[in-house]
Amino acid sequence: MAHRRRTPLSVVFTEPNIATVGRSYAELQHMPCEFAVGEVDFADQGRARVMRVNEGVLRVYGEQGTGLFLGAEMIAPRGEHLAHLLSWAAQSRLDVPTMLDMPFYHPVIEEGVRTALRDLCAKLRLRPAPPPRSIDCGPGS
Numbered sequence: 001m002a003h004r005r006r007t008p009l010s011v012v013f014t015e016p017n018i019a020t021v022g023r024s025y026a027e028l029q030h031m032p033c034e035f036a037v038g039e040v041d042f043a044d045q046g047r048a049r050v051m052r053v054n055e056g057v058l059r060v061y062g063e064q065g066t067g068l069f070l071g072a073e074m075i076a077p078r079g080e081h082l083a084h085l086l087s088w089a090a091q092s093r094l095d096v097p098t099m100l101d102m103p104f105y106h107p108v109i110e111e112g113v114r115t116a117l118r119d120l121c122a123k124l125r126l127r128p129a130p131p132p133r134s135i136d137c138g139p140g141s
Contacts, residue, residue, distance in 0.1 A: 017079030022071025038120025
């Protein structure tokens with residue numbers, strides 16, 4: 001019995017973690033689809049600041065037109081957990097708006113994923129851009 005191929009996932013256990021999920025930026029540049037990039041810098045992310053691990057960047061990729069989540073690359077605090085979460089989304093072939101409709105709790109590092117997805121969603125022209133330098137925390141944010 002053949003097993004279904006899983007979404008590519010790679011983690012380097014450094015501080016901060018380095019991880020890739022799904023398609024990388026380099027791979028996407030050689031594919032025929034148009035894509036956009038969403039990003040969050042952890043320097044000003046609430047939970048990362050409190051934990052004093054506020055360094056790193058998460059980039060998420062989505063397909064123009066469909067909003068399909070394509071992959072992510074990061075050097076991020078708790079990146080192993082972020083990558084695991086994002087691999088489930090890629091494996092499930094979720095689109096970015098559906099991912100944003102999932103619960104994001106406060107205060108957690110995963111709120112950085114929401115910030116990057118909001119940026120991506122705006123660049124995919126699927127939702128309005130979030131306000132500049134939004135604190136991005138609290139219930140319903």
